Amino acid sequence: MYFEPRIPGNTGSAIRLAAVTGARLHLIEPLGFDLSEAKLKRAGLDYHDLAVMDVHPSFDAALDALPTSRVFAFTTRATTRYTDVEYRPDDILLFGPEPTGLPDDVLAHPRVTGPVTIPMLPGRRSLNLTNAASIAVYEAWRQRDFAAP
Numbered sequence: 001m002y003f004e005p006r007i008p009g010n011t012g013s014a015i016r017l018a019a020v021t022g023a024r025l026h027l028i029e030p031l032g033f034d035l036s037e038a039k040l041k042r043a044g045l046d047y048h049d050l051a052v053m054d055v056h057p058s059f060d061a062a063l064d065a066l067p068t069s070r071v072f073a074f075t076t077r078a079t080t081r082y083t084d085v086e087y088r089p090d091d092i093l094l095f096g097p098e099p100t101g102l103p104d105d106v107l108a109h110p111r112v113t114g115p116v117t118i119p120m121l122p123g124r125r126s127l128n129l130t131n132a133a134s135i136a137v138y139e140a141w142r143q144r145d146f147a148a149p
Helices: 008-021 038-044 059-065 129-143
Strands: 024-028 052-056 071-074 092-094 112-116
Touching (some): 008 024, 008 129, 024 059, 052 059, 071 129, 092 129
Parallel strands (some): 024 052
16 A cells, blocks of 8 residues: 555556555555556556556545555554564555655554564665565565465
8 A cells, every 4th residue: 555655657666566466556645646647657567457456535545445454554663574474465565655654643543553664774764665565565475375366
């Protein structure tokens, strides 16, 4: 789940990630681009028809659509590693916008199961959004022995 993504190329890459892993991509508005942008389409290549994607008008609307799912919020400010979680097939992996990450009110939302982090060397700001999502999606999928959705 991408909270208010701003860079079309990253979302295009996420569409491709969803297509090759069977993950469902959820985007939360407002988006920083139009879904018909060329950069989005170029990054997603010909995978748009193979990916399942939902666009939600707000974070609460997205959570309402997934009422039983746990929500793991990815942030550099967490202490729990993403590899310390036993993922379930309906878990939500939540990522914030590219330049800022998830805002405090989203991290404090009562539906957020917990914040998790992807380890990095000290002094580094963050990973690229879709690189981080790829790491997390593949770990969750690996735990399910790469089973089809």
